[in-house]
Amino acid sequence: MKLTGAEILCESLTRLGVRHIFGYPGGAILPVYDALGKSKLHHILVRHEQGATHMADGYARASGGVGVAMATSGPGATNMVTGIATAMLDSSPVVCITGNVSSKLLGSDAFQEVDITGITMPITRHNVVVTRAEDIARTLREAFLIANSGRPGPVLVDVTKDAQQASVEFDWDKSVPKLPRKRVRDNHDQAEFDRAVELLNSAKRPLILAGRGIMLSGAMRSFAQFVHSANIPVAMTLLGIGCFPAKDPLNLGMMGMHGEAWVNNAIQEADLLVAVGMRFDDRVTGDLRTYAKNARKIHIEIDRAEINKNVAVDAALIGDARETLDRLLPHMRSCDHAPWLHHIAGLRGDSAVRDIQSLPDSGHLYAAHVINDLWKETRGEAIVVTDVGQHQMWEAQYYHHDQPRTLITSGGLGTMGFALPAAIGAKFAKPEADVWVVVGDGGFQMTMSELATIVQEKIKINIAIINNGFLGMVRQWQEFFYDKRYVATPLVAPDFAALANAFGIRGERVTGRGDVIPAIRAARESAETVLIDFRVEQEDSVYPMVPAGASLNEMIRRPNSPLVETATEP
C-alpha cells in the first residue's frame, strides 16, 4: 500500500496507541496536518507550542504512557524547548514531532528553518532528523521505545517536508525498530547486594528516601511491601509524592528545602539512608559536606550516571526499582525500629499538634488554608497540577496524596507556566478525574492563553489561582536574603475572574476564609471549567526553609505568628 510520509506518520502514531496530539500547525508540518484530518487522531490546538509540550508532559505524567506534541519548523520548534527541557529534567516520556524545510534546503537558512536537533541535543534523550518517508514509521517506533524505556525522557523527531510529501510503500511489520546494538551491562553485583542487605538489617536509625523512579517503574506495591516488611520510615521527594500513601503511618512527608523540619532532622540523624529512584538533587540535600554525615547510603537507581554523582554511596543497586525491591524483599528481617520511630515522633515537636484549621480566624486568607481545604473537599482524590513557587511547596505540604500520579509538578527545571497546559494534558489522559490547577498569579500569566484551548476543547478542569500580588517565592528570597528589597516582584495582574469570563469560562474571586469551601464545592459541581481567584495574604512565606547551600538541619522556621508550619498529618 502506497502512502505519503504524512499519512505514514499518522498511521504509525495510531498503531503506537496514540489518541491525542497536542500541537500547532505551520507551513513545514502542513502535509501531516492534512493527513491528521483524515485520521482518527484527536488533535488539540494549543495557543503556544510551549503549551503543547507541557500538555504532552502532563498527559504522560498522569497516564504513564507517552505524550505527543507537534509543531512546525523554526519558531514552532524553538517554542517547544522549555517544555522539552521540563520533560527531560523530570524523566517524562514525551515525543515531539516537528516539521522542517525540505531536505535539499536544510542548512540554507530557508524561511523558518532552524537546527532543532542541534538545539535540543542536551535536553532530549535522543533526537533525529528524518529526510525519507520510508524511515518515518521505524523512527517513530524507535522514538516511543526510547522515550518510555529505562529512565524515560523526551525524544524529538524532526521530519522534513519532502519526507512528509513523498509516497512510498508502507509496511508496518517491516518497519521494526533498528536501534544500535548497545552493550548490556550486567549491573547485578552480588557483593554490593549482600552489603545492602546487611546494612538494611543492621541499621538502627534507617530512613527511606522515595523518589519518582518508584512511579516510573510501577513499583508502588513492591515498595509498600518493602517498607512494611523492613518497618522503615519514608521521606518523599517532591516528585515522589504519591508513590507511597501520605496516610501511611510510616510516611513522614516531604524532605528538602521546604520539607518538614522533622524529616530533614531525621535525615541528618539517620544511620542509614535508602534512596529509591531519586537523585540527591541539591534541593533535597542542602550542603553536601554536612548531608547525612552519620548515615551509610544505599542507592537503588536505574541510571548508572546518577550513582555517586552528588552523594557517595556505600552500596549501589543499579537497576529497575521494582525488580530490585522484589529481590531485596525476601532478605528483609522485620526489625523493631520503635525507638527510632519514637524519636522521630519527638522531632515533630508541636508542629503537628498545632492544626492550622483550628486556629482562630484572623480574617486573613492564607494559601495554606486554600490548599488544605481543597484536600479535604476533594478527599485527596483529585489530580492536582501545580506551577512553580510558593503555592507549589504549600501544595506539597498541605495536600496529602495517597495515589500515584495525582501530583503533577515541574520539579527539576522548575518551569513557571507549566500548570495550566499540563493540567489540560492530564485531563485528556484521565477524563474522569477531578483535575485541579493550583497556580500562582505569576506563572498563570505565562501560559494563560491556553484558557482558549480549554474552551475550544470543551473540557472541564478547575483552576485555583493563589494570588498574592507578588512573584511570591522570589519575594520570599528577597525578604530573607536581600533585605526586603522587592525588586521586580510586585506584580500587577488582570482581574482573573473577568479574564476568565472573556474567554467564556466562569470566574470567581474569593477573599475570605469562609468562602473557600463553598467556592471549591461550586467549582466541582459545575460541569464546566471554573477559575477561582483566591486573594491570599501577600507577604506570607513558605516554612521551613533551608537556604540554598545551607545544611539540611539549618532551617529558617516560621516566626511566632498565628500560622503554623504544617498541617497535621492526614
Place this chain on the structure above:
Amino acid sequence: MQTLVAYVENKPGVLNRVSSLARRLAINIDSLTVGPTDDEAVARMTIVAHTDEKGGHRLEASLEKLVDVLLAENVSGRSLLERDLALIKVQANQENRPHLMDLVKVFRARVVDVAPESLIIEVSGAADKIDGLLEVLRPFGVLEMARSGRISMTRGCDLLRPPTASEVSGLGEQTLSATQPAALAE
C-alpha cells in the same frame, strides 16, 4: 587525566553528541580521536579527558546513555598501550641537518620530508616521548606541528570490542505502545 574508549555508531552527528556531552558536564577534552573499525557501521574513539576518577565515571556512564554509543569504558588505571603520532616541521640547513638526523635516530623517529630549509619528522609513541623530542627540537626552530591525539588499547587479553549480536540489548526488538508502557503493568 582519564582515558575512555568508546564504540559508537559511524554516522553524522555522533561526534557532536559525544563532545557536546563533555561540554555539558564541564569536562575539558584533552584529546579525542575517532577512526573506523573493521565494521563499517562502527567507529572507535579514544577520549582523554581532563577530569578526576569521579568525572571519568560520570562521563563513561553518561556516554553509554547516548543511543548512538554502543559501549563506553573508562580504561584509566588499566594496563594500557597509548600512542600519539606527530609530524614536526623543523628549520634545517646544510650544517645542522646531520645533527638533527642523529637526534631523530635516538628517538626512533623518522625523517619523512627533506627541503632545503626544513625537514619533517614523523614520530609515534607515548605522549611524553613526543614531548621529549619536541623539547630537543625547539632550539632548531619548530615551524609547524600536527599531532593526532592519543589512541589507546588495553594490553593482553583485556579485550574491548563492540558488542556482538548475542550481547546486545533487546531494546531493538521490543515493541511498546503508548497505552501499554511497562510502567503501567502493575
